[in-house]
Amino acid sequence: MINPPLSLYVHLPWCVRKCPYCDFNSHEIKAGSFPEKEYVGAVIRDLEFSAARFQGREIISIFFGGGTPSVMSVDSMGSILEAVDANLALSSHAEITLEANPGTADSRRFTGYRRLGVNRISLGVQSFSDDKLAGLGRIHNGGDAASAIEIAAAAGFSNVNIDLMYGLPGQTVAEALSDLERAVTFKPEHISWYQLTLEPNTIFYSKPPPLPEDDVIWQMQTRGQDYLVRRQYQQYEVSAWRRNDRACLRNLNPPTGRPSPYDKNDHACLHNLNYWQFGDYIGIGAGAHGKITDQTATKIVRQSRLRIPASYIDKAGSASAIAGDKQLTETDLILEFMLNALRLKDGVPWHYFEERTGLSPDSIHKQVEAAKNNGLLADDQEMIKATKKGARYLNDLLQYFMLQ
Template sequence: MLVPPPLSLYIHIPWCVQKCPYCDFNSHALKAEIPELDYIDALIEDLDTDLAAYNLQQDNRKLHSIFIGGGTPSLISAPEIGRLLEAVSQRIPFSDDIEITMEANPGTVEAGRFTAYREVGVNRISIGIQSFQDEKLKRLGRIHGSQEAIKAAQLATEAGLNSFNIDLMHGLPDQSVADALSDLKQAIALNPPHLSWYQLTIEPNTLFYSKPPVLPDDDDLWDIFEQGHQLLAEAGYVQYEISGYSKPGLQCRHNLNYWRFGDYLGIGCGAHGKISFADGTITRTVKVKHPRGYLNPAKPYLDQATSVAASERPFEFFMNRFRLLESCPKQDYIDRTGLPVSTIEQPIEWALGKGYLEDLGTEWQITEHGKLFLNDLLAAFVDEGDQQ
């Protein structure tokens, strides 16, 4: 029996000042003024369409978290963000401790802006800093400089938010181990409650893919990770996810819901969603990608809706769950996939034999060895749902 999990909402704002050469997200460089009134209206209508289609207002689930991503959401004014959040709250009840995160670019934030967002309901900001070195920022196509990055983190500290995150990359073009660790030390000095520290990867359909830069070699990348992890631990940060570090109790609740195979509505250009139903159905959705099509009143907001087959659920569940360092309750597998544990008996036994997993009785724990062979571990769960 599938038990509908916690519910989140992802809201996509597609516009950026300019497209970064490493970015494969659905973002579009500004060519004119943002039609923010029309876009907020469309987001609200998109949400209404989802709620009616999936009968979610009869679901009795409260909204656990909201994440406003992009693109650059901080290009949208605080009053319009407030209008959007008010409309959402009128349609879906909020949990008492709801986490509402908004991404921001240091180059689009002036003094007092974070306070204005807080006043309309945003209680967590994620700042896309990526580096504190001007030369590296220029290579990455970022519109801000190092001093703007530092100032943005200081403004977030002063704004009275529940939490804020710094996004920081390592493994940048021509980056030395010392450069990467210098960036990390500067981030730690700003004392963010949460740090997303992740390696630059070259993705298809990006400028870096067509014109690859020179990146650090594997030995340097390992030194950066090993020494950086030690710096973070010494500063009181706990790694709870592959690239997520936080002060105790300040993990990103929205991301935790993703990795625990929770549910989320996705509204906005190209937004993805996942919804589970008591009848055992799990549906994934994708919205119309381009702003022009999304804002066309003659077109639907939904681009794709696909059912997640039983055969796909074991892999999908563990692909998400094994990003987390916490143990995985066996009951979560039953509740979130609607499948009995017997459907994965063979791959679990194989993983235990390989030392990739540890059986804790009511939970499974991925081992340090298992993290090194994560792709092999996940491959074992492909099509296991056919055994039900």
């Protein structure tokens, strides 16, 4: 077992308004209810408290997710980044992403984030249709989405992701395609294209809106995929597309020194790639999760922080802010490795399995052979990857790795 590359996730849980489809740990800012300073203080204490076990390990990426990180002031983000620098070894090539809601796009603020070293921005556009955005309860319209992308470019962001969703209430295939067409006109480096799902504990779950039929969704997917390929976007994960016009060396710095096929994938999201390749990450902030390898103790743990922001603020900086700390069993490791790896179109090198789980490939030999025989897993010596059929029926493929 080796310590894989290490990322940092920082959760910032506030939003201007709670969207009816969202099950993230996000909370609407009600008048006088935004404890920004207190939360930043808690994040900094948490970083200081957590840093000791990561000495000697470099951080390859930071992701500020939410919630809506773009409701935080430049000063707040600056204080958090200073604390990261003071407590952890941040790579000089680190990818630093911040999620932003187009309804909160502000030129001064975006310029400020960029100056602090944030070098990737992820905009929650969802759709360019005013009508569809209103149906999703969003605070922005199509015009705001377009200007947010322009504001990001003018602020100096040359690595921009646009989040879009399809399968929206009442959406036609033509409307879903039109959102992709509009997105592509801005030539973003990355597009995350998600199918809207009805998540438990959301308003859409208890009062489902009229969603498109399965065959309409299937047409959106297949025609949308063809369209993106024609426009030079390459799908590298179930929902992730990178602009495919420039190749440059990406240094994921694998400790083994053996290259990964994604090293050359310019514009892929380095942070998410590290999750999918079963890398490590520190999770800081209310409800944040982390996955941490301890190669000397040959164990891997999953950690989570208290979910309710007020409790997190109260306890951050001490062990009592840790809600869960669980060593992964062999069964967990196999499933979690596969859940992540098989999302990637090119899969993951076979040697990562042993290096990053500490398990011998023999432990899954029977399952691998069965999945190959059923045409779901590729017969490939180098890479663990799904076949086309396996990618389409991913849940069936994953069943093989749900061991008791």
